[in-house]
Amino acid sequence: MTNKLKTSxxxxxxxxxxxxxxxxxxxxxxxxxxxxxxxxxxxNADSAYHHVAxxxxxxxxxxxxxxxxxxxxxLANQLERYGAKVTRxxxxxxxxxxxxxxxxxxxxxxxxxxxxxxxxCAHWDSRPYADNDPDAKNHKTPILGVNDGASGVGVLxxxxxxxQAQSPTIGIDIIFFDAEDYGIPQWWEGKxxxxxxxxxxxxWSRHPHTPNYNARYGILLDMVGGKNATFFYEGYSQRTxxxxxxxxxKHARRLGFEQFFIDKPGDEVTDDHVYxxxxxxxxxxxxxxxxxxxxxxxxxxxxxxxxxxxxxIDRATLHAVGQTLLNVIYREK
Numbered sequence: 001m002t003n004k005l006k007t008s009x010x011x012x013x014x015x016x017x018x019x020x021x022x023x024x025x026x027x028x029x030x031x032x033x034x035x036x037x038x039x040x041x042x043x044n045a046d047s048a049y050h051h052v053a054x055x056x057x058x059x060x061x062x063x064x065x066x067x068x069x070x071x072x073x074x075l076a077n078q079l080e081r082y083g084a085k086v087t088r089x090x091x092x093x094x095x096x097x098x099x100x101x102x103x104x105x106x107x108x109x110x111x112x113x114x115x116x117x118x119x120x121c122a123h124w125d126s127r128p129y130a131d132n133d134p135d136a137k138n139h140k141t142p143i144l145g146v147n148d149g150a151s152g153v154g155v156l157x158x159x160x161x162x163x164q165a166q167s168p169t170i171g172i173d174i175i176f177f178d179a180e181d182y183g184i185p186q187w188w189e190g191k192x193x194x195x196x197x198x199x200x201x202x203x204w205s206r207h208p209h210t211p212n213y214n215a216r217y218g219i220l221l222d223m224v225g226g227k228n229a230t231f232f233y234e235g236y237s238q239r240t241x242x243x244x245x246x247x248x249x250k251h252a253r254r255l256g257f258e259q260f261f262i263d264k265p266g267d268e269v270t271d272d273h274v275y276x277x278x279x280x281x282x283x284x285x286x287x288x289x290x291x292x293x294x295x296x297x298x299x300x301x302x303x304x305x306x307x308x309x310x311x312x313i314d315r316a317t318l319h320a321v322g323q324t325l326l327n328v329i330y331r332e333k
Contacts, residue, residue, distance in 0.1 A: 038330050038331055039166070039330075040326055040327050040330050040331075041162040041165065041166050041326055041330070042323070043158060043159075043162070043319055043322035043323040043325075043326055044158055044161075045158075045315040045316070045318045045319035045322065046315065047157075047158045047161060048154045048155050048157070048158040048225075048315075048318045048319075048322055049154065049313065049315050049318060050154075051078070051153065051154035051157040051158065052146060052150045052151055052153075052154035052225060052310070052313055052318070053310055054074065055071060055074075055124070055146075055149075055150040055153060055154065056144055056146045056150055056309070056310050058070055058071045058074070059144070060126045060128070060142035060143060060144055060145065061124060061125050061126045061145065061149070062125065062126060062127075062128045062142050062182075063093075063101040063102060063103055063125060063128075063178065063179055063182060064099075064101060064102055068125070069102075069104075071124065072088070072104045072106060072124075072178075075106050075124060075153065075157075075176055076088055076106050078157055078160070079106065079108035079157075079160055079174065080108075082108075082157070082160040082161050082163065082164045083110070083160075083163070083164035084108030084109060084110055084160060084163075084164075084174065085108070085109040085110075085112050086106070086107065086108050086109075087106075087107040087109070087209045088104055088105075088106055088107075089104065089105040089106070089107060089203070089204060089207070089209060090102070090103070090104045091103055091104075091105075091203055091207075093179050093199040093200070093203060094199075095179075095182050095196070095199075096182070096183060096184040096185075096188075096193055096196035101179050101182060101199065103125075103178040103179045103199065103200055103203070104178050105175060105176065105177055105178050105200050105201075105203065105204050105209075106124070106175070106176040106178075107173060107174070107175050107176075107204075107209045108160060108173070108174040108175075109171070109172075109173050109174075109209075109210075110160075110163050110167070110171060110172040110173070110174075111167065111170070111171040111172070112171060112210070113171070114170060114171035115171075115214075116169075116170045116171060116216065116332070117170060117171040117172065117173060117214070117215040117216065118170060118171075118172055118173075118215055118216055118217060118218070118219070118328075118329055118332060119173050119175065119215040119217070119218035119219070119276070119282060119284070120156055120159065120172060120173070120174050120175070120218070120219050120221075120325070120329075121156075121174070121175040121176070121177060121201070121218060121219070121220050121221070121272060121276070121284075122149070122152025122153050122155070122156055122176060122177070122220065122221040122222065123149050123152070123153075123176070123177045123178070123180030123181065123198075123200065123201075123222065123272060124149060124150075124153045124176040124177070124178060125145070125149060125178050125179055125180055125181055125182070125200075126142065126143055126144060126145025126148070126149050126150075126181060127142065127143050127145055127148065127181040127182070127304055128142045128181075128182060129141070129142070129143075129185045129186075129187070129304070130142070130143045130304060130305050130306045131185040131186040131187055131304055132186065132296060132297055132303055132304035132305055133304070133305040133306055133307075134296070134305070135306075138305070138306050139185070139186075139187050140185075140187070141306055143304060143305065143306060143308050144306075144308055144309050144310075145181065145308055146225070146308055146309050146310050146312060146313060147223050147224075147225050147226045147289075147300075147302065147308050147312050147313060148181065148222070148223050148299075148303060148304070148308055149180070149181065149222075150225075151221070151223060151224050151225025151226070151313060151317075151318065152220075152221030152222055152223070152224050152225075153176055154225065154318065155221055155224055155225070155318055155321055155322045155325065156174050156176070156221065158322055159174070159322060159325055159326065159329075160174055162326060166330075168329055168330045168332065169332065169333055170216075170329070170332045170333075172329060173209075173213075173215065175204065177198070177200035177201045177204065177272050178199075178200035179198075179199035179200045180197065180198050180199070180200055180201065180271075180272055181197070182196070182197075182199060183196045183197035183198075184196045184197075197270055197271075198270070198271065198272045198274070198275050200272075201272035201275045201276055202275045202279070205275050205276055205278075205279035205280050206279055208280065213280065214280075214282065215282050216244075216332070217241060217243075217244035217282065217283045217284065217285065218241075218273065218276050218277075218282050218283070218284035218285070219244070219248065219284070219285050219287065219325065219328070220271060220272050220273040220276070220284055220285065220286045220287065220288075221287050221288075221321065221325075222271055222272075222286060222287070222288040222289075223288055223289040223299060223300070223303070224287055224288075224289065224317065224318070224321045225312070225313040225314065225317050225318050225321075226289055226300060226302075226312050226313065226314065226317060227312060227313075227314040227317065228314070228317075229260060229289045229291075229300075229314075229317045230259075230260060230262050230289065230290060230291065231260055231261050231262060231266075231287050231288065231289065231290065231321075232262045232264050232265060232266025232267075232290045233245060233249070233262075233263075233264065233265045233266055234266055234267070234268065234269055234271075234273075234285070234286040234287075234288055234290070235265065235266065235267060235268025235269070236268050236269065236271075236273065236274055236277075236286070237273060237284070237285045237286045238265065240277050240283055240284075241273075241277065241283035241284055241285045243283070244283055244285050245285045247328060248261075248285060248287070248324060248328055249261050249263060251324050251327045251328055251331075252320070252324040254327075255320075255323060255324060255327060257320040257323075257324060260317065260320040260321070261320075261324070262290075266290040266298075267290055267298050269286060269288055271286050271288065272284075272286075273285065273286040287321060
């Protein structure tokens, strides 16, 4: 090989080495880059508490009562005020005893044009019977349902306020299900009937507000405002929505809410999430209080009693659930 050829060869090799090193450097930069940390809104527990108290001030929100419709109007108006596209899904449902119930599911859609969506839901009605009350005289008395119903709605109304102020990268649907708590009472001595609970979510799941509705997953809030509440892995959710459930509990622990979100299995519950999953095939996680120390019910001492009132609500619990929820949805891509 001549000196001239040697020089050309060396020059080419140096150029190739430079290009290769350059590509490697660019690849290393790309590999080291991470997506920017999203800005997560701060959940306002006072705002959520205010929304819980407003519902309680209406009184028991039992279907077929004037108070029930007054509260429905309030909820729809609040979602509209917070920038949602609102649908009032009014229908007649049959209660366990054949009573026709004038019911209304209330849906608030954010960025309805997006296909990537997450469903957030809670029931807004209250139980017509305090059938778990220690005093039998109260068993046919309607309950306020402040924790059992109003707390989940209060959290979601504050989430709605945040969605208006700062839009996430995905679409969000907030649904307030009606007639969840009109199930067959404990004092009934006849034959037990299945599917008497969660009538509103059964109806919506068969008749969604948008044809062929779909979401990545759903999150159901039920009894999420009580003092010293504990949220274990609800059994049905763990079997059918394990990925979403792990994500939620992971964020809760990262935020320091491990005293609320317990990393252990809990009871399996018949709740709105069951019908959402069974009928629409959208995996749905139930965040629901589970109290293994309670003597009256695993849902706590005030569940389905006349004592489910505003005194049971703790802003710290509302904050833990709401801030966790915001972290989950604002980190979706």
